Amino acid sequence: MDFLILVPASVIVFALGASIGSFINVVVYRLPAKLSILFPPSRCPHCLRQLKAHDNVPVLGWLWLKGRCRYCKSKISVRYPVVEAITGIVFLLVLFGFKVSILTIGYWAFCSWLLALSLIDFDTMILPNQLTQSGLVLGIVFQMIVGFLPEASWSGLIHYLMGGIVGAVLGLWLFDAIAIFGSIAFGKTAMGGGDAKLAAMMGAWLGWKLLLLAGFLACTLGALAGSSAIILSKKKWGQKMPFGPFLALGAAIALFGGEAILSSYIRLFFPVT
Structure with a gap:
């Protein structure tokens, strides 16, 4: 029973952490540039086209696009999904270490x-x-x-x-x-x-x-x-x-x-x- 609860809970927590990691990517890029971290929504740093919701899914969005912008085909740094994945893993480690x-x-x-x-x-x-x-x-x-x-x-x-x-x-x-x-x-x-x-x-x-x-x-x-x-x-x-x-x-x-x-x-x- 514990296993049945642990697996979906871990998936949810990882997804939450990866989503926070996606926002961290925005903060890291925009804050030093003195840009708003809230507006506009996520967009390609090259052509400035707004990303579609499914393109912006943490980790998976980068894989679906094969690391390139849907519109201008410019390369998207692999650091974005790596930061998202690391954040998800950290969230899991905190959960396992300090429970609910x-x-x-x-x-x-x-x-x-x-x-x-x-x-x-x-x-x-x-x-x-x-x-x-x-x-x-x-x-x-x-x-x-x-x-x-x-x-x-x-x-x-x-x-x-x-x-x-x-x-x-x-x-x-x-x-x-x-x-x-x-x-x-x-x-x-x-x-x-x-x-x-x-x-x-x-x-x-x-x-x-x-x-x-x-x-x-x-x-x-x-x-x-x-x-x-x-x-x-x-x-x-x-x-x-x-x-x-x-x-x-x-x-x-x-x-x-x-x-x-x-x-x-x-x-x-x-x-x-």
Whole structure:
């Protein structure tokens, strides 16, 4: 019986995630260009013809059109269906990890913000304030809801609210400090201001403990990626690279496995005697 429920539920959740991924593609393309993310409806970026509803079906629409515009036959980037599919998979992972709960709905939103910010930073080296600030506010509201709903407890609301605020402030201060000391050490700008704002948003959602883990993971992954790129001669020493995707990846790892990682760390280095 559980299997009979799980399969259709998974299909529905994947379809929902893929649809959100389709909207993320719109946000990633239009927001940096200062275009409305709502109007006009989806259209070909080459000939500007509005897409038909069945052409705009996530993942499948691209396959039906064989990766080309119905009208002008221009190529449509494969990134569009890939982002849609990844978002659908992420939605499934959140559902499997947090079951049917308010956490699932909240973390769907959090992961969507992270994905949109990562792609924009990868494309433009910019983390838009519209997304980091709205994501931070949404994270604080999420913490309040999580704290209040189980027992309609005002003390729980305040506890979670303060946890979100502390996490946001720590994220902002920590990465601002890294940017300042990095600039002094290297004699040039070491990190953009958007990274600190993204870290603040992450702290609002994750709290200070998981934020620190996410930040550590992001720095480690960024250093490994940067070193590998230099070794492979794909980048020169000192060349800028977007850090937002590494922050987002660190946040995702902390979200899904952070508690287990922290518990293992404590057992390893602070064993109970």
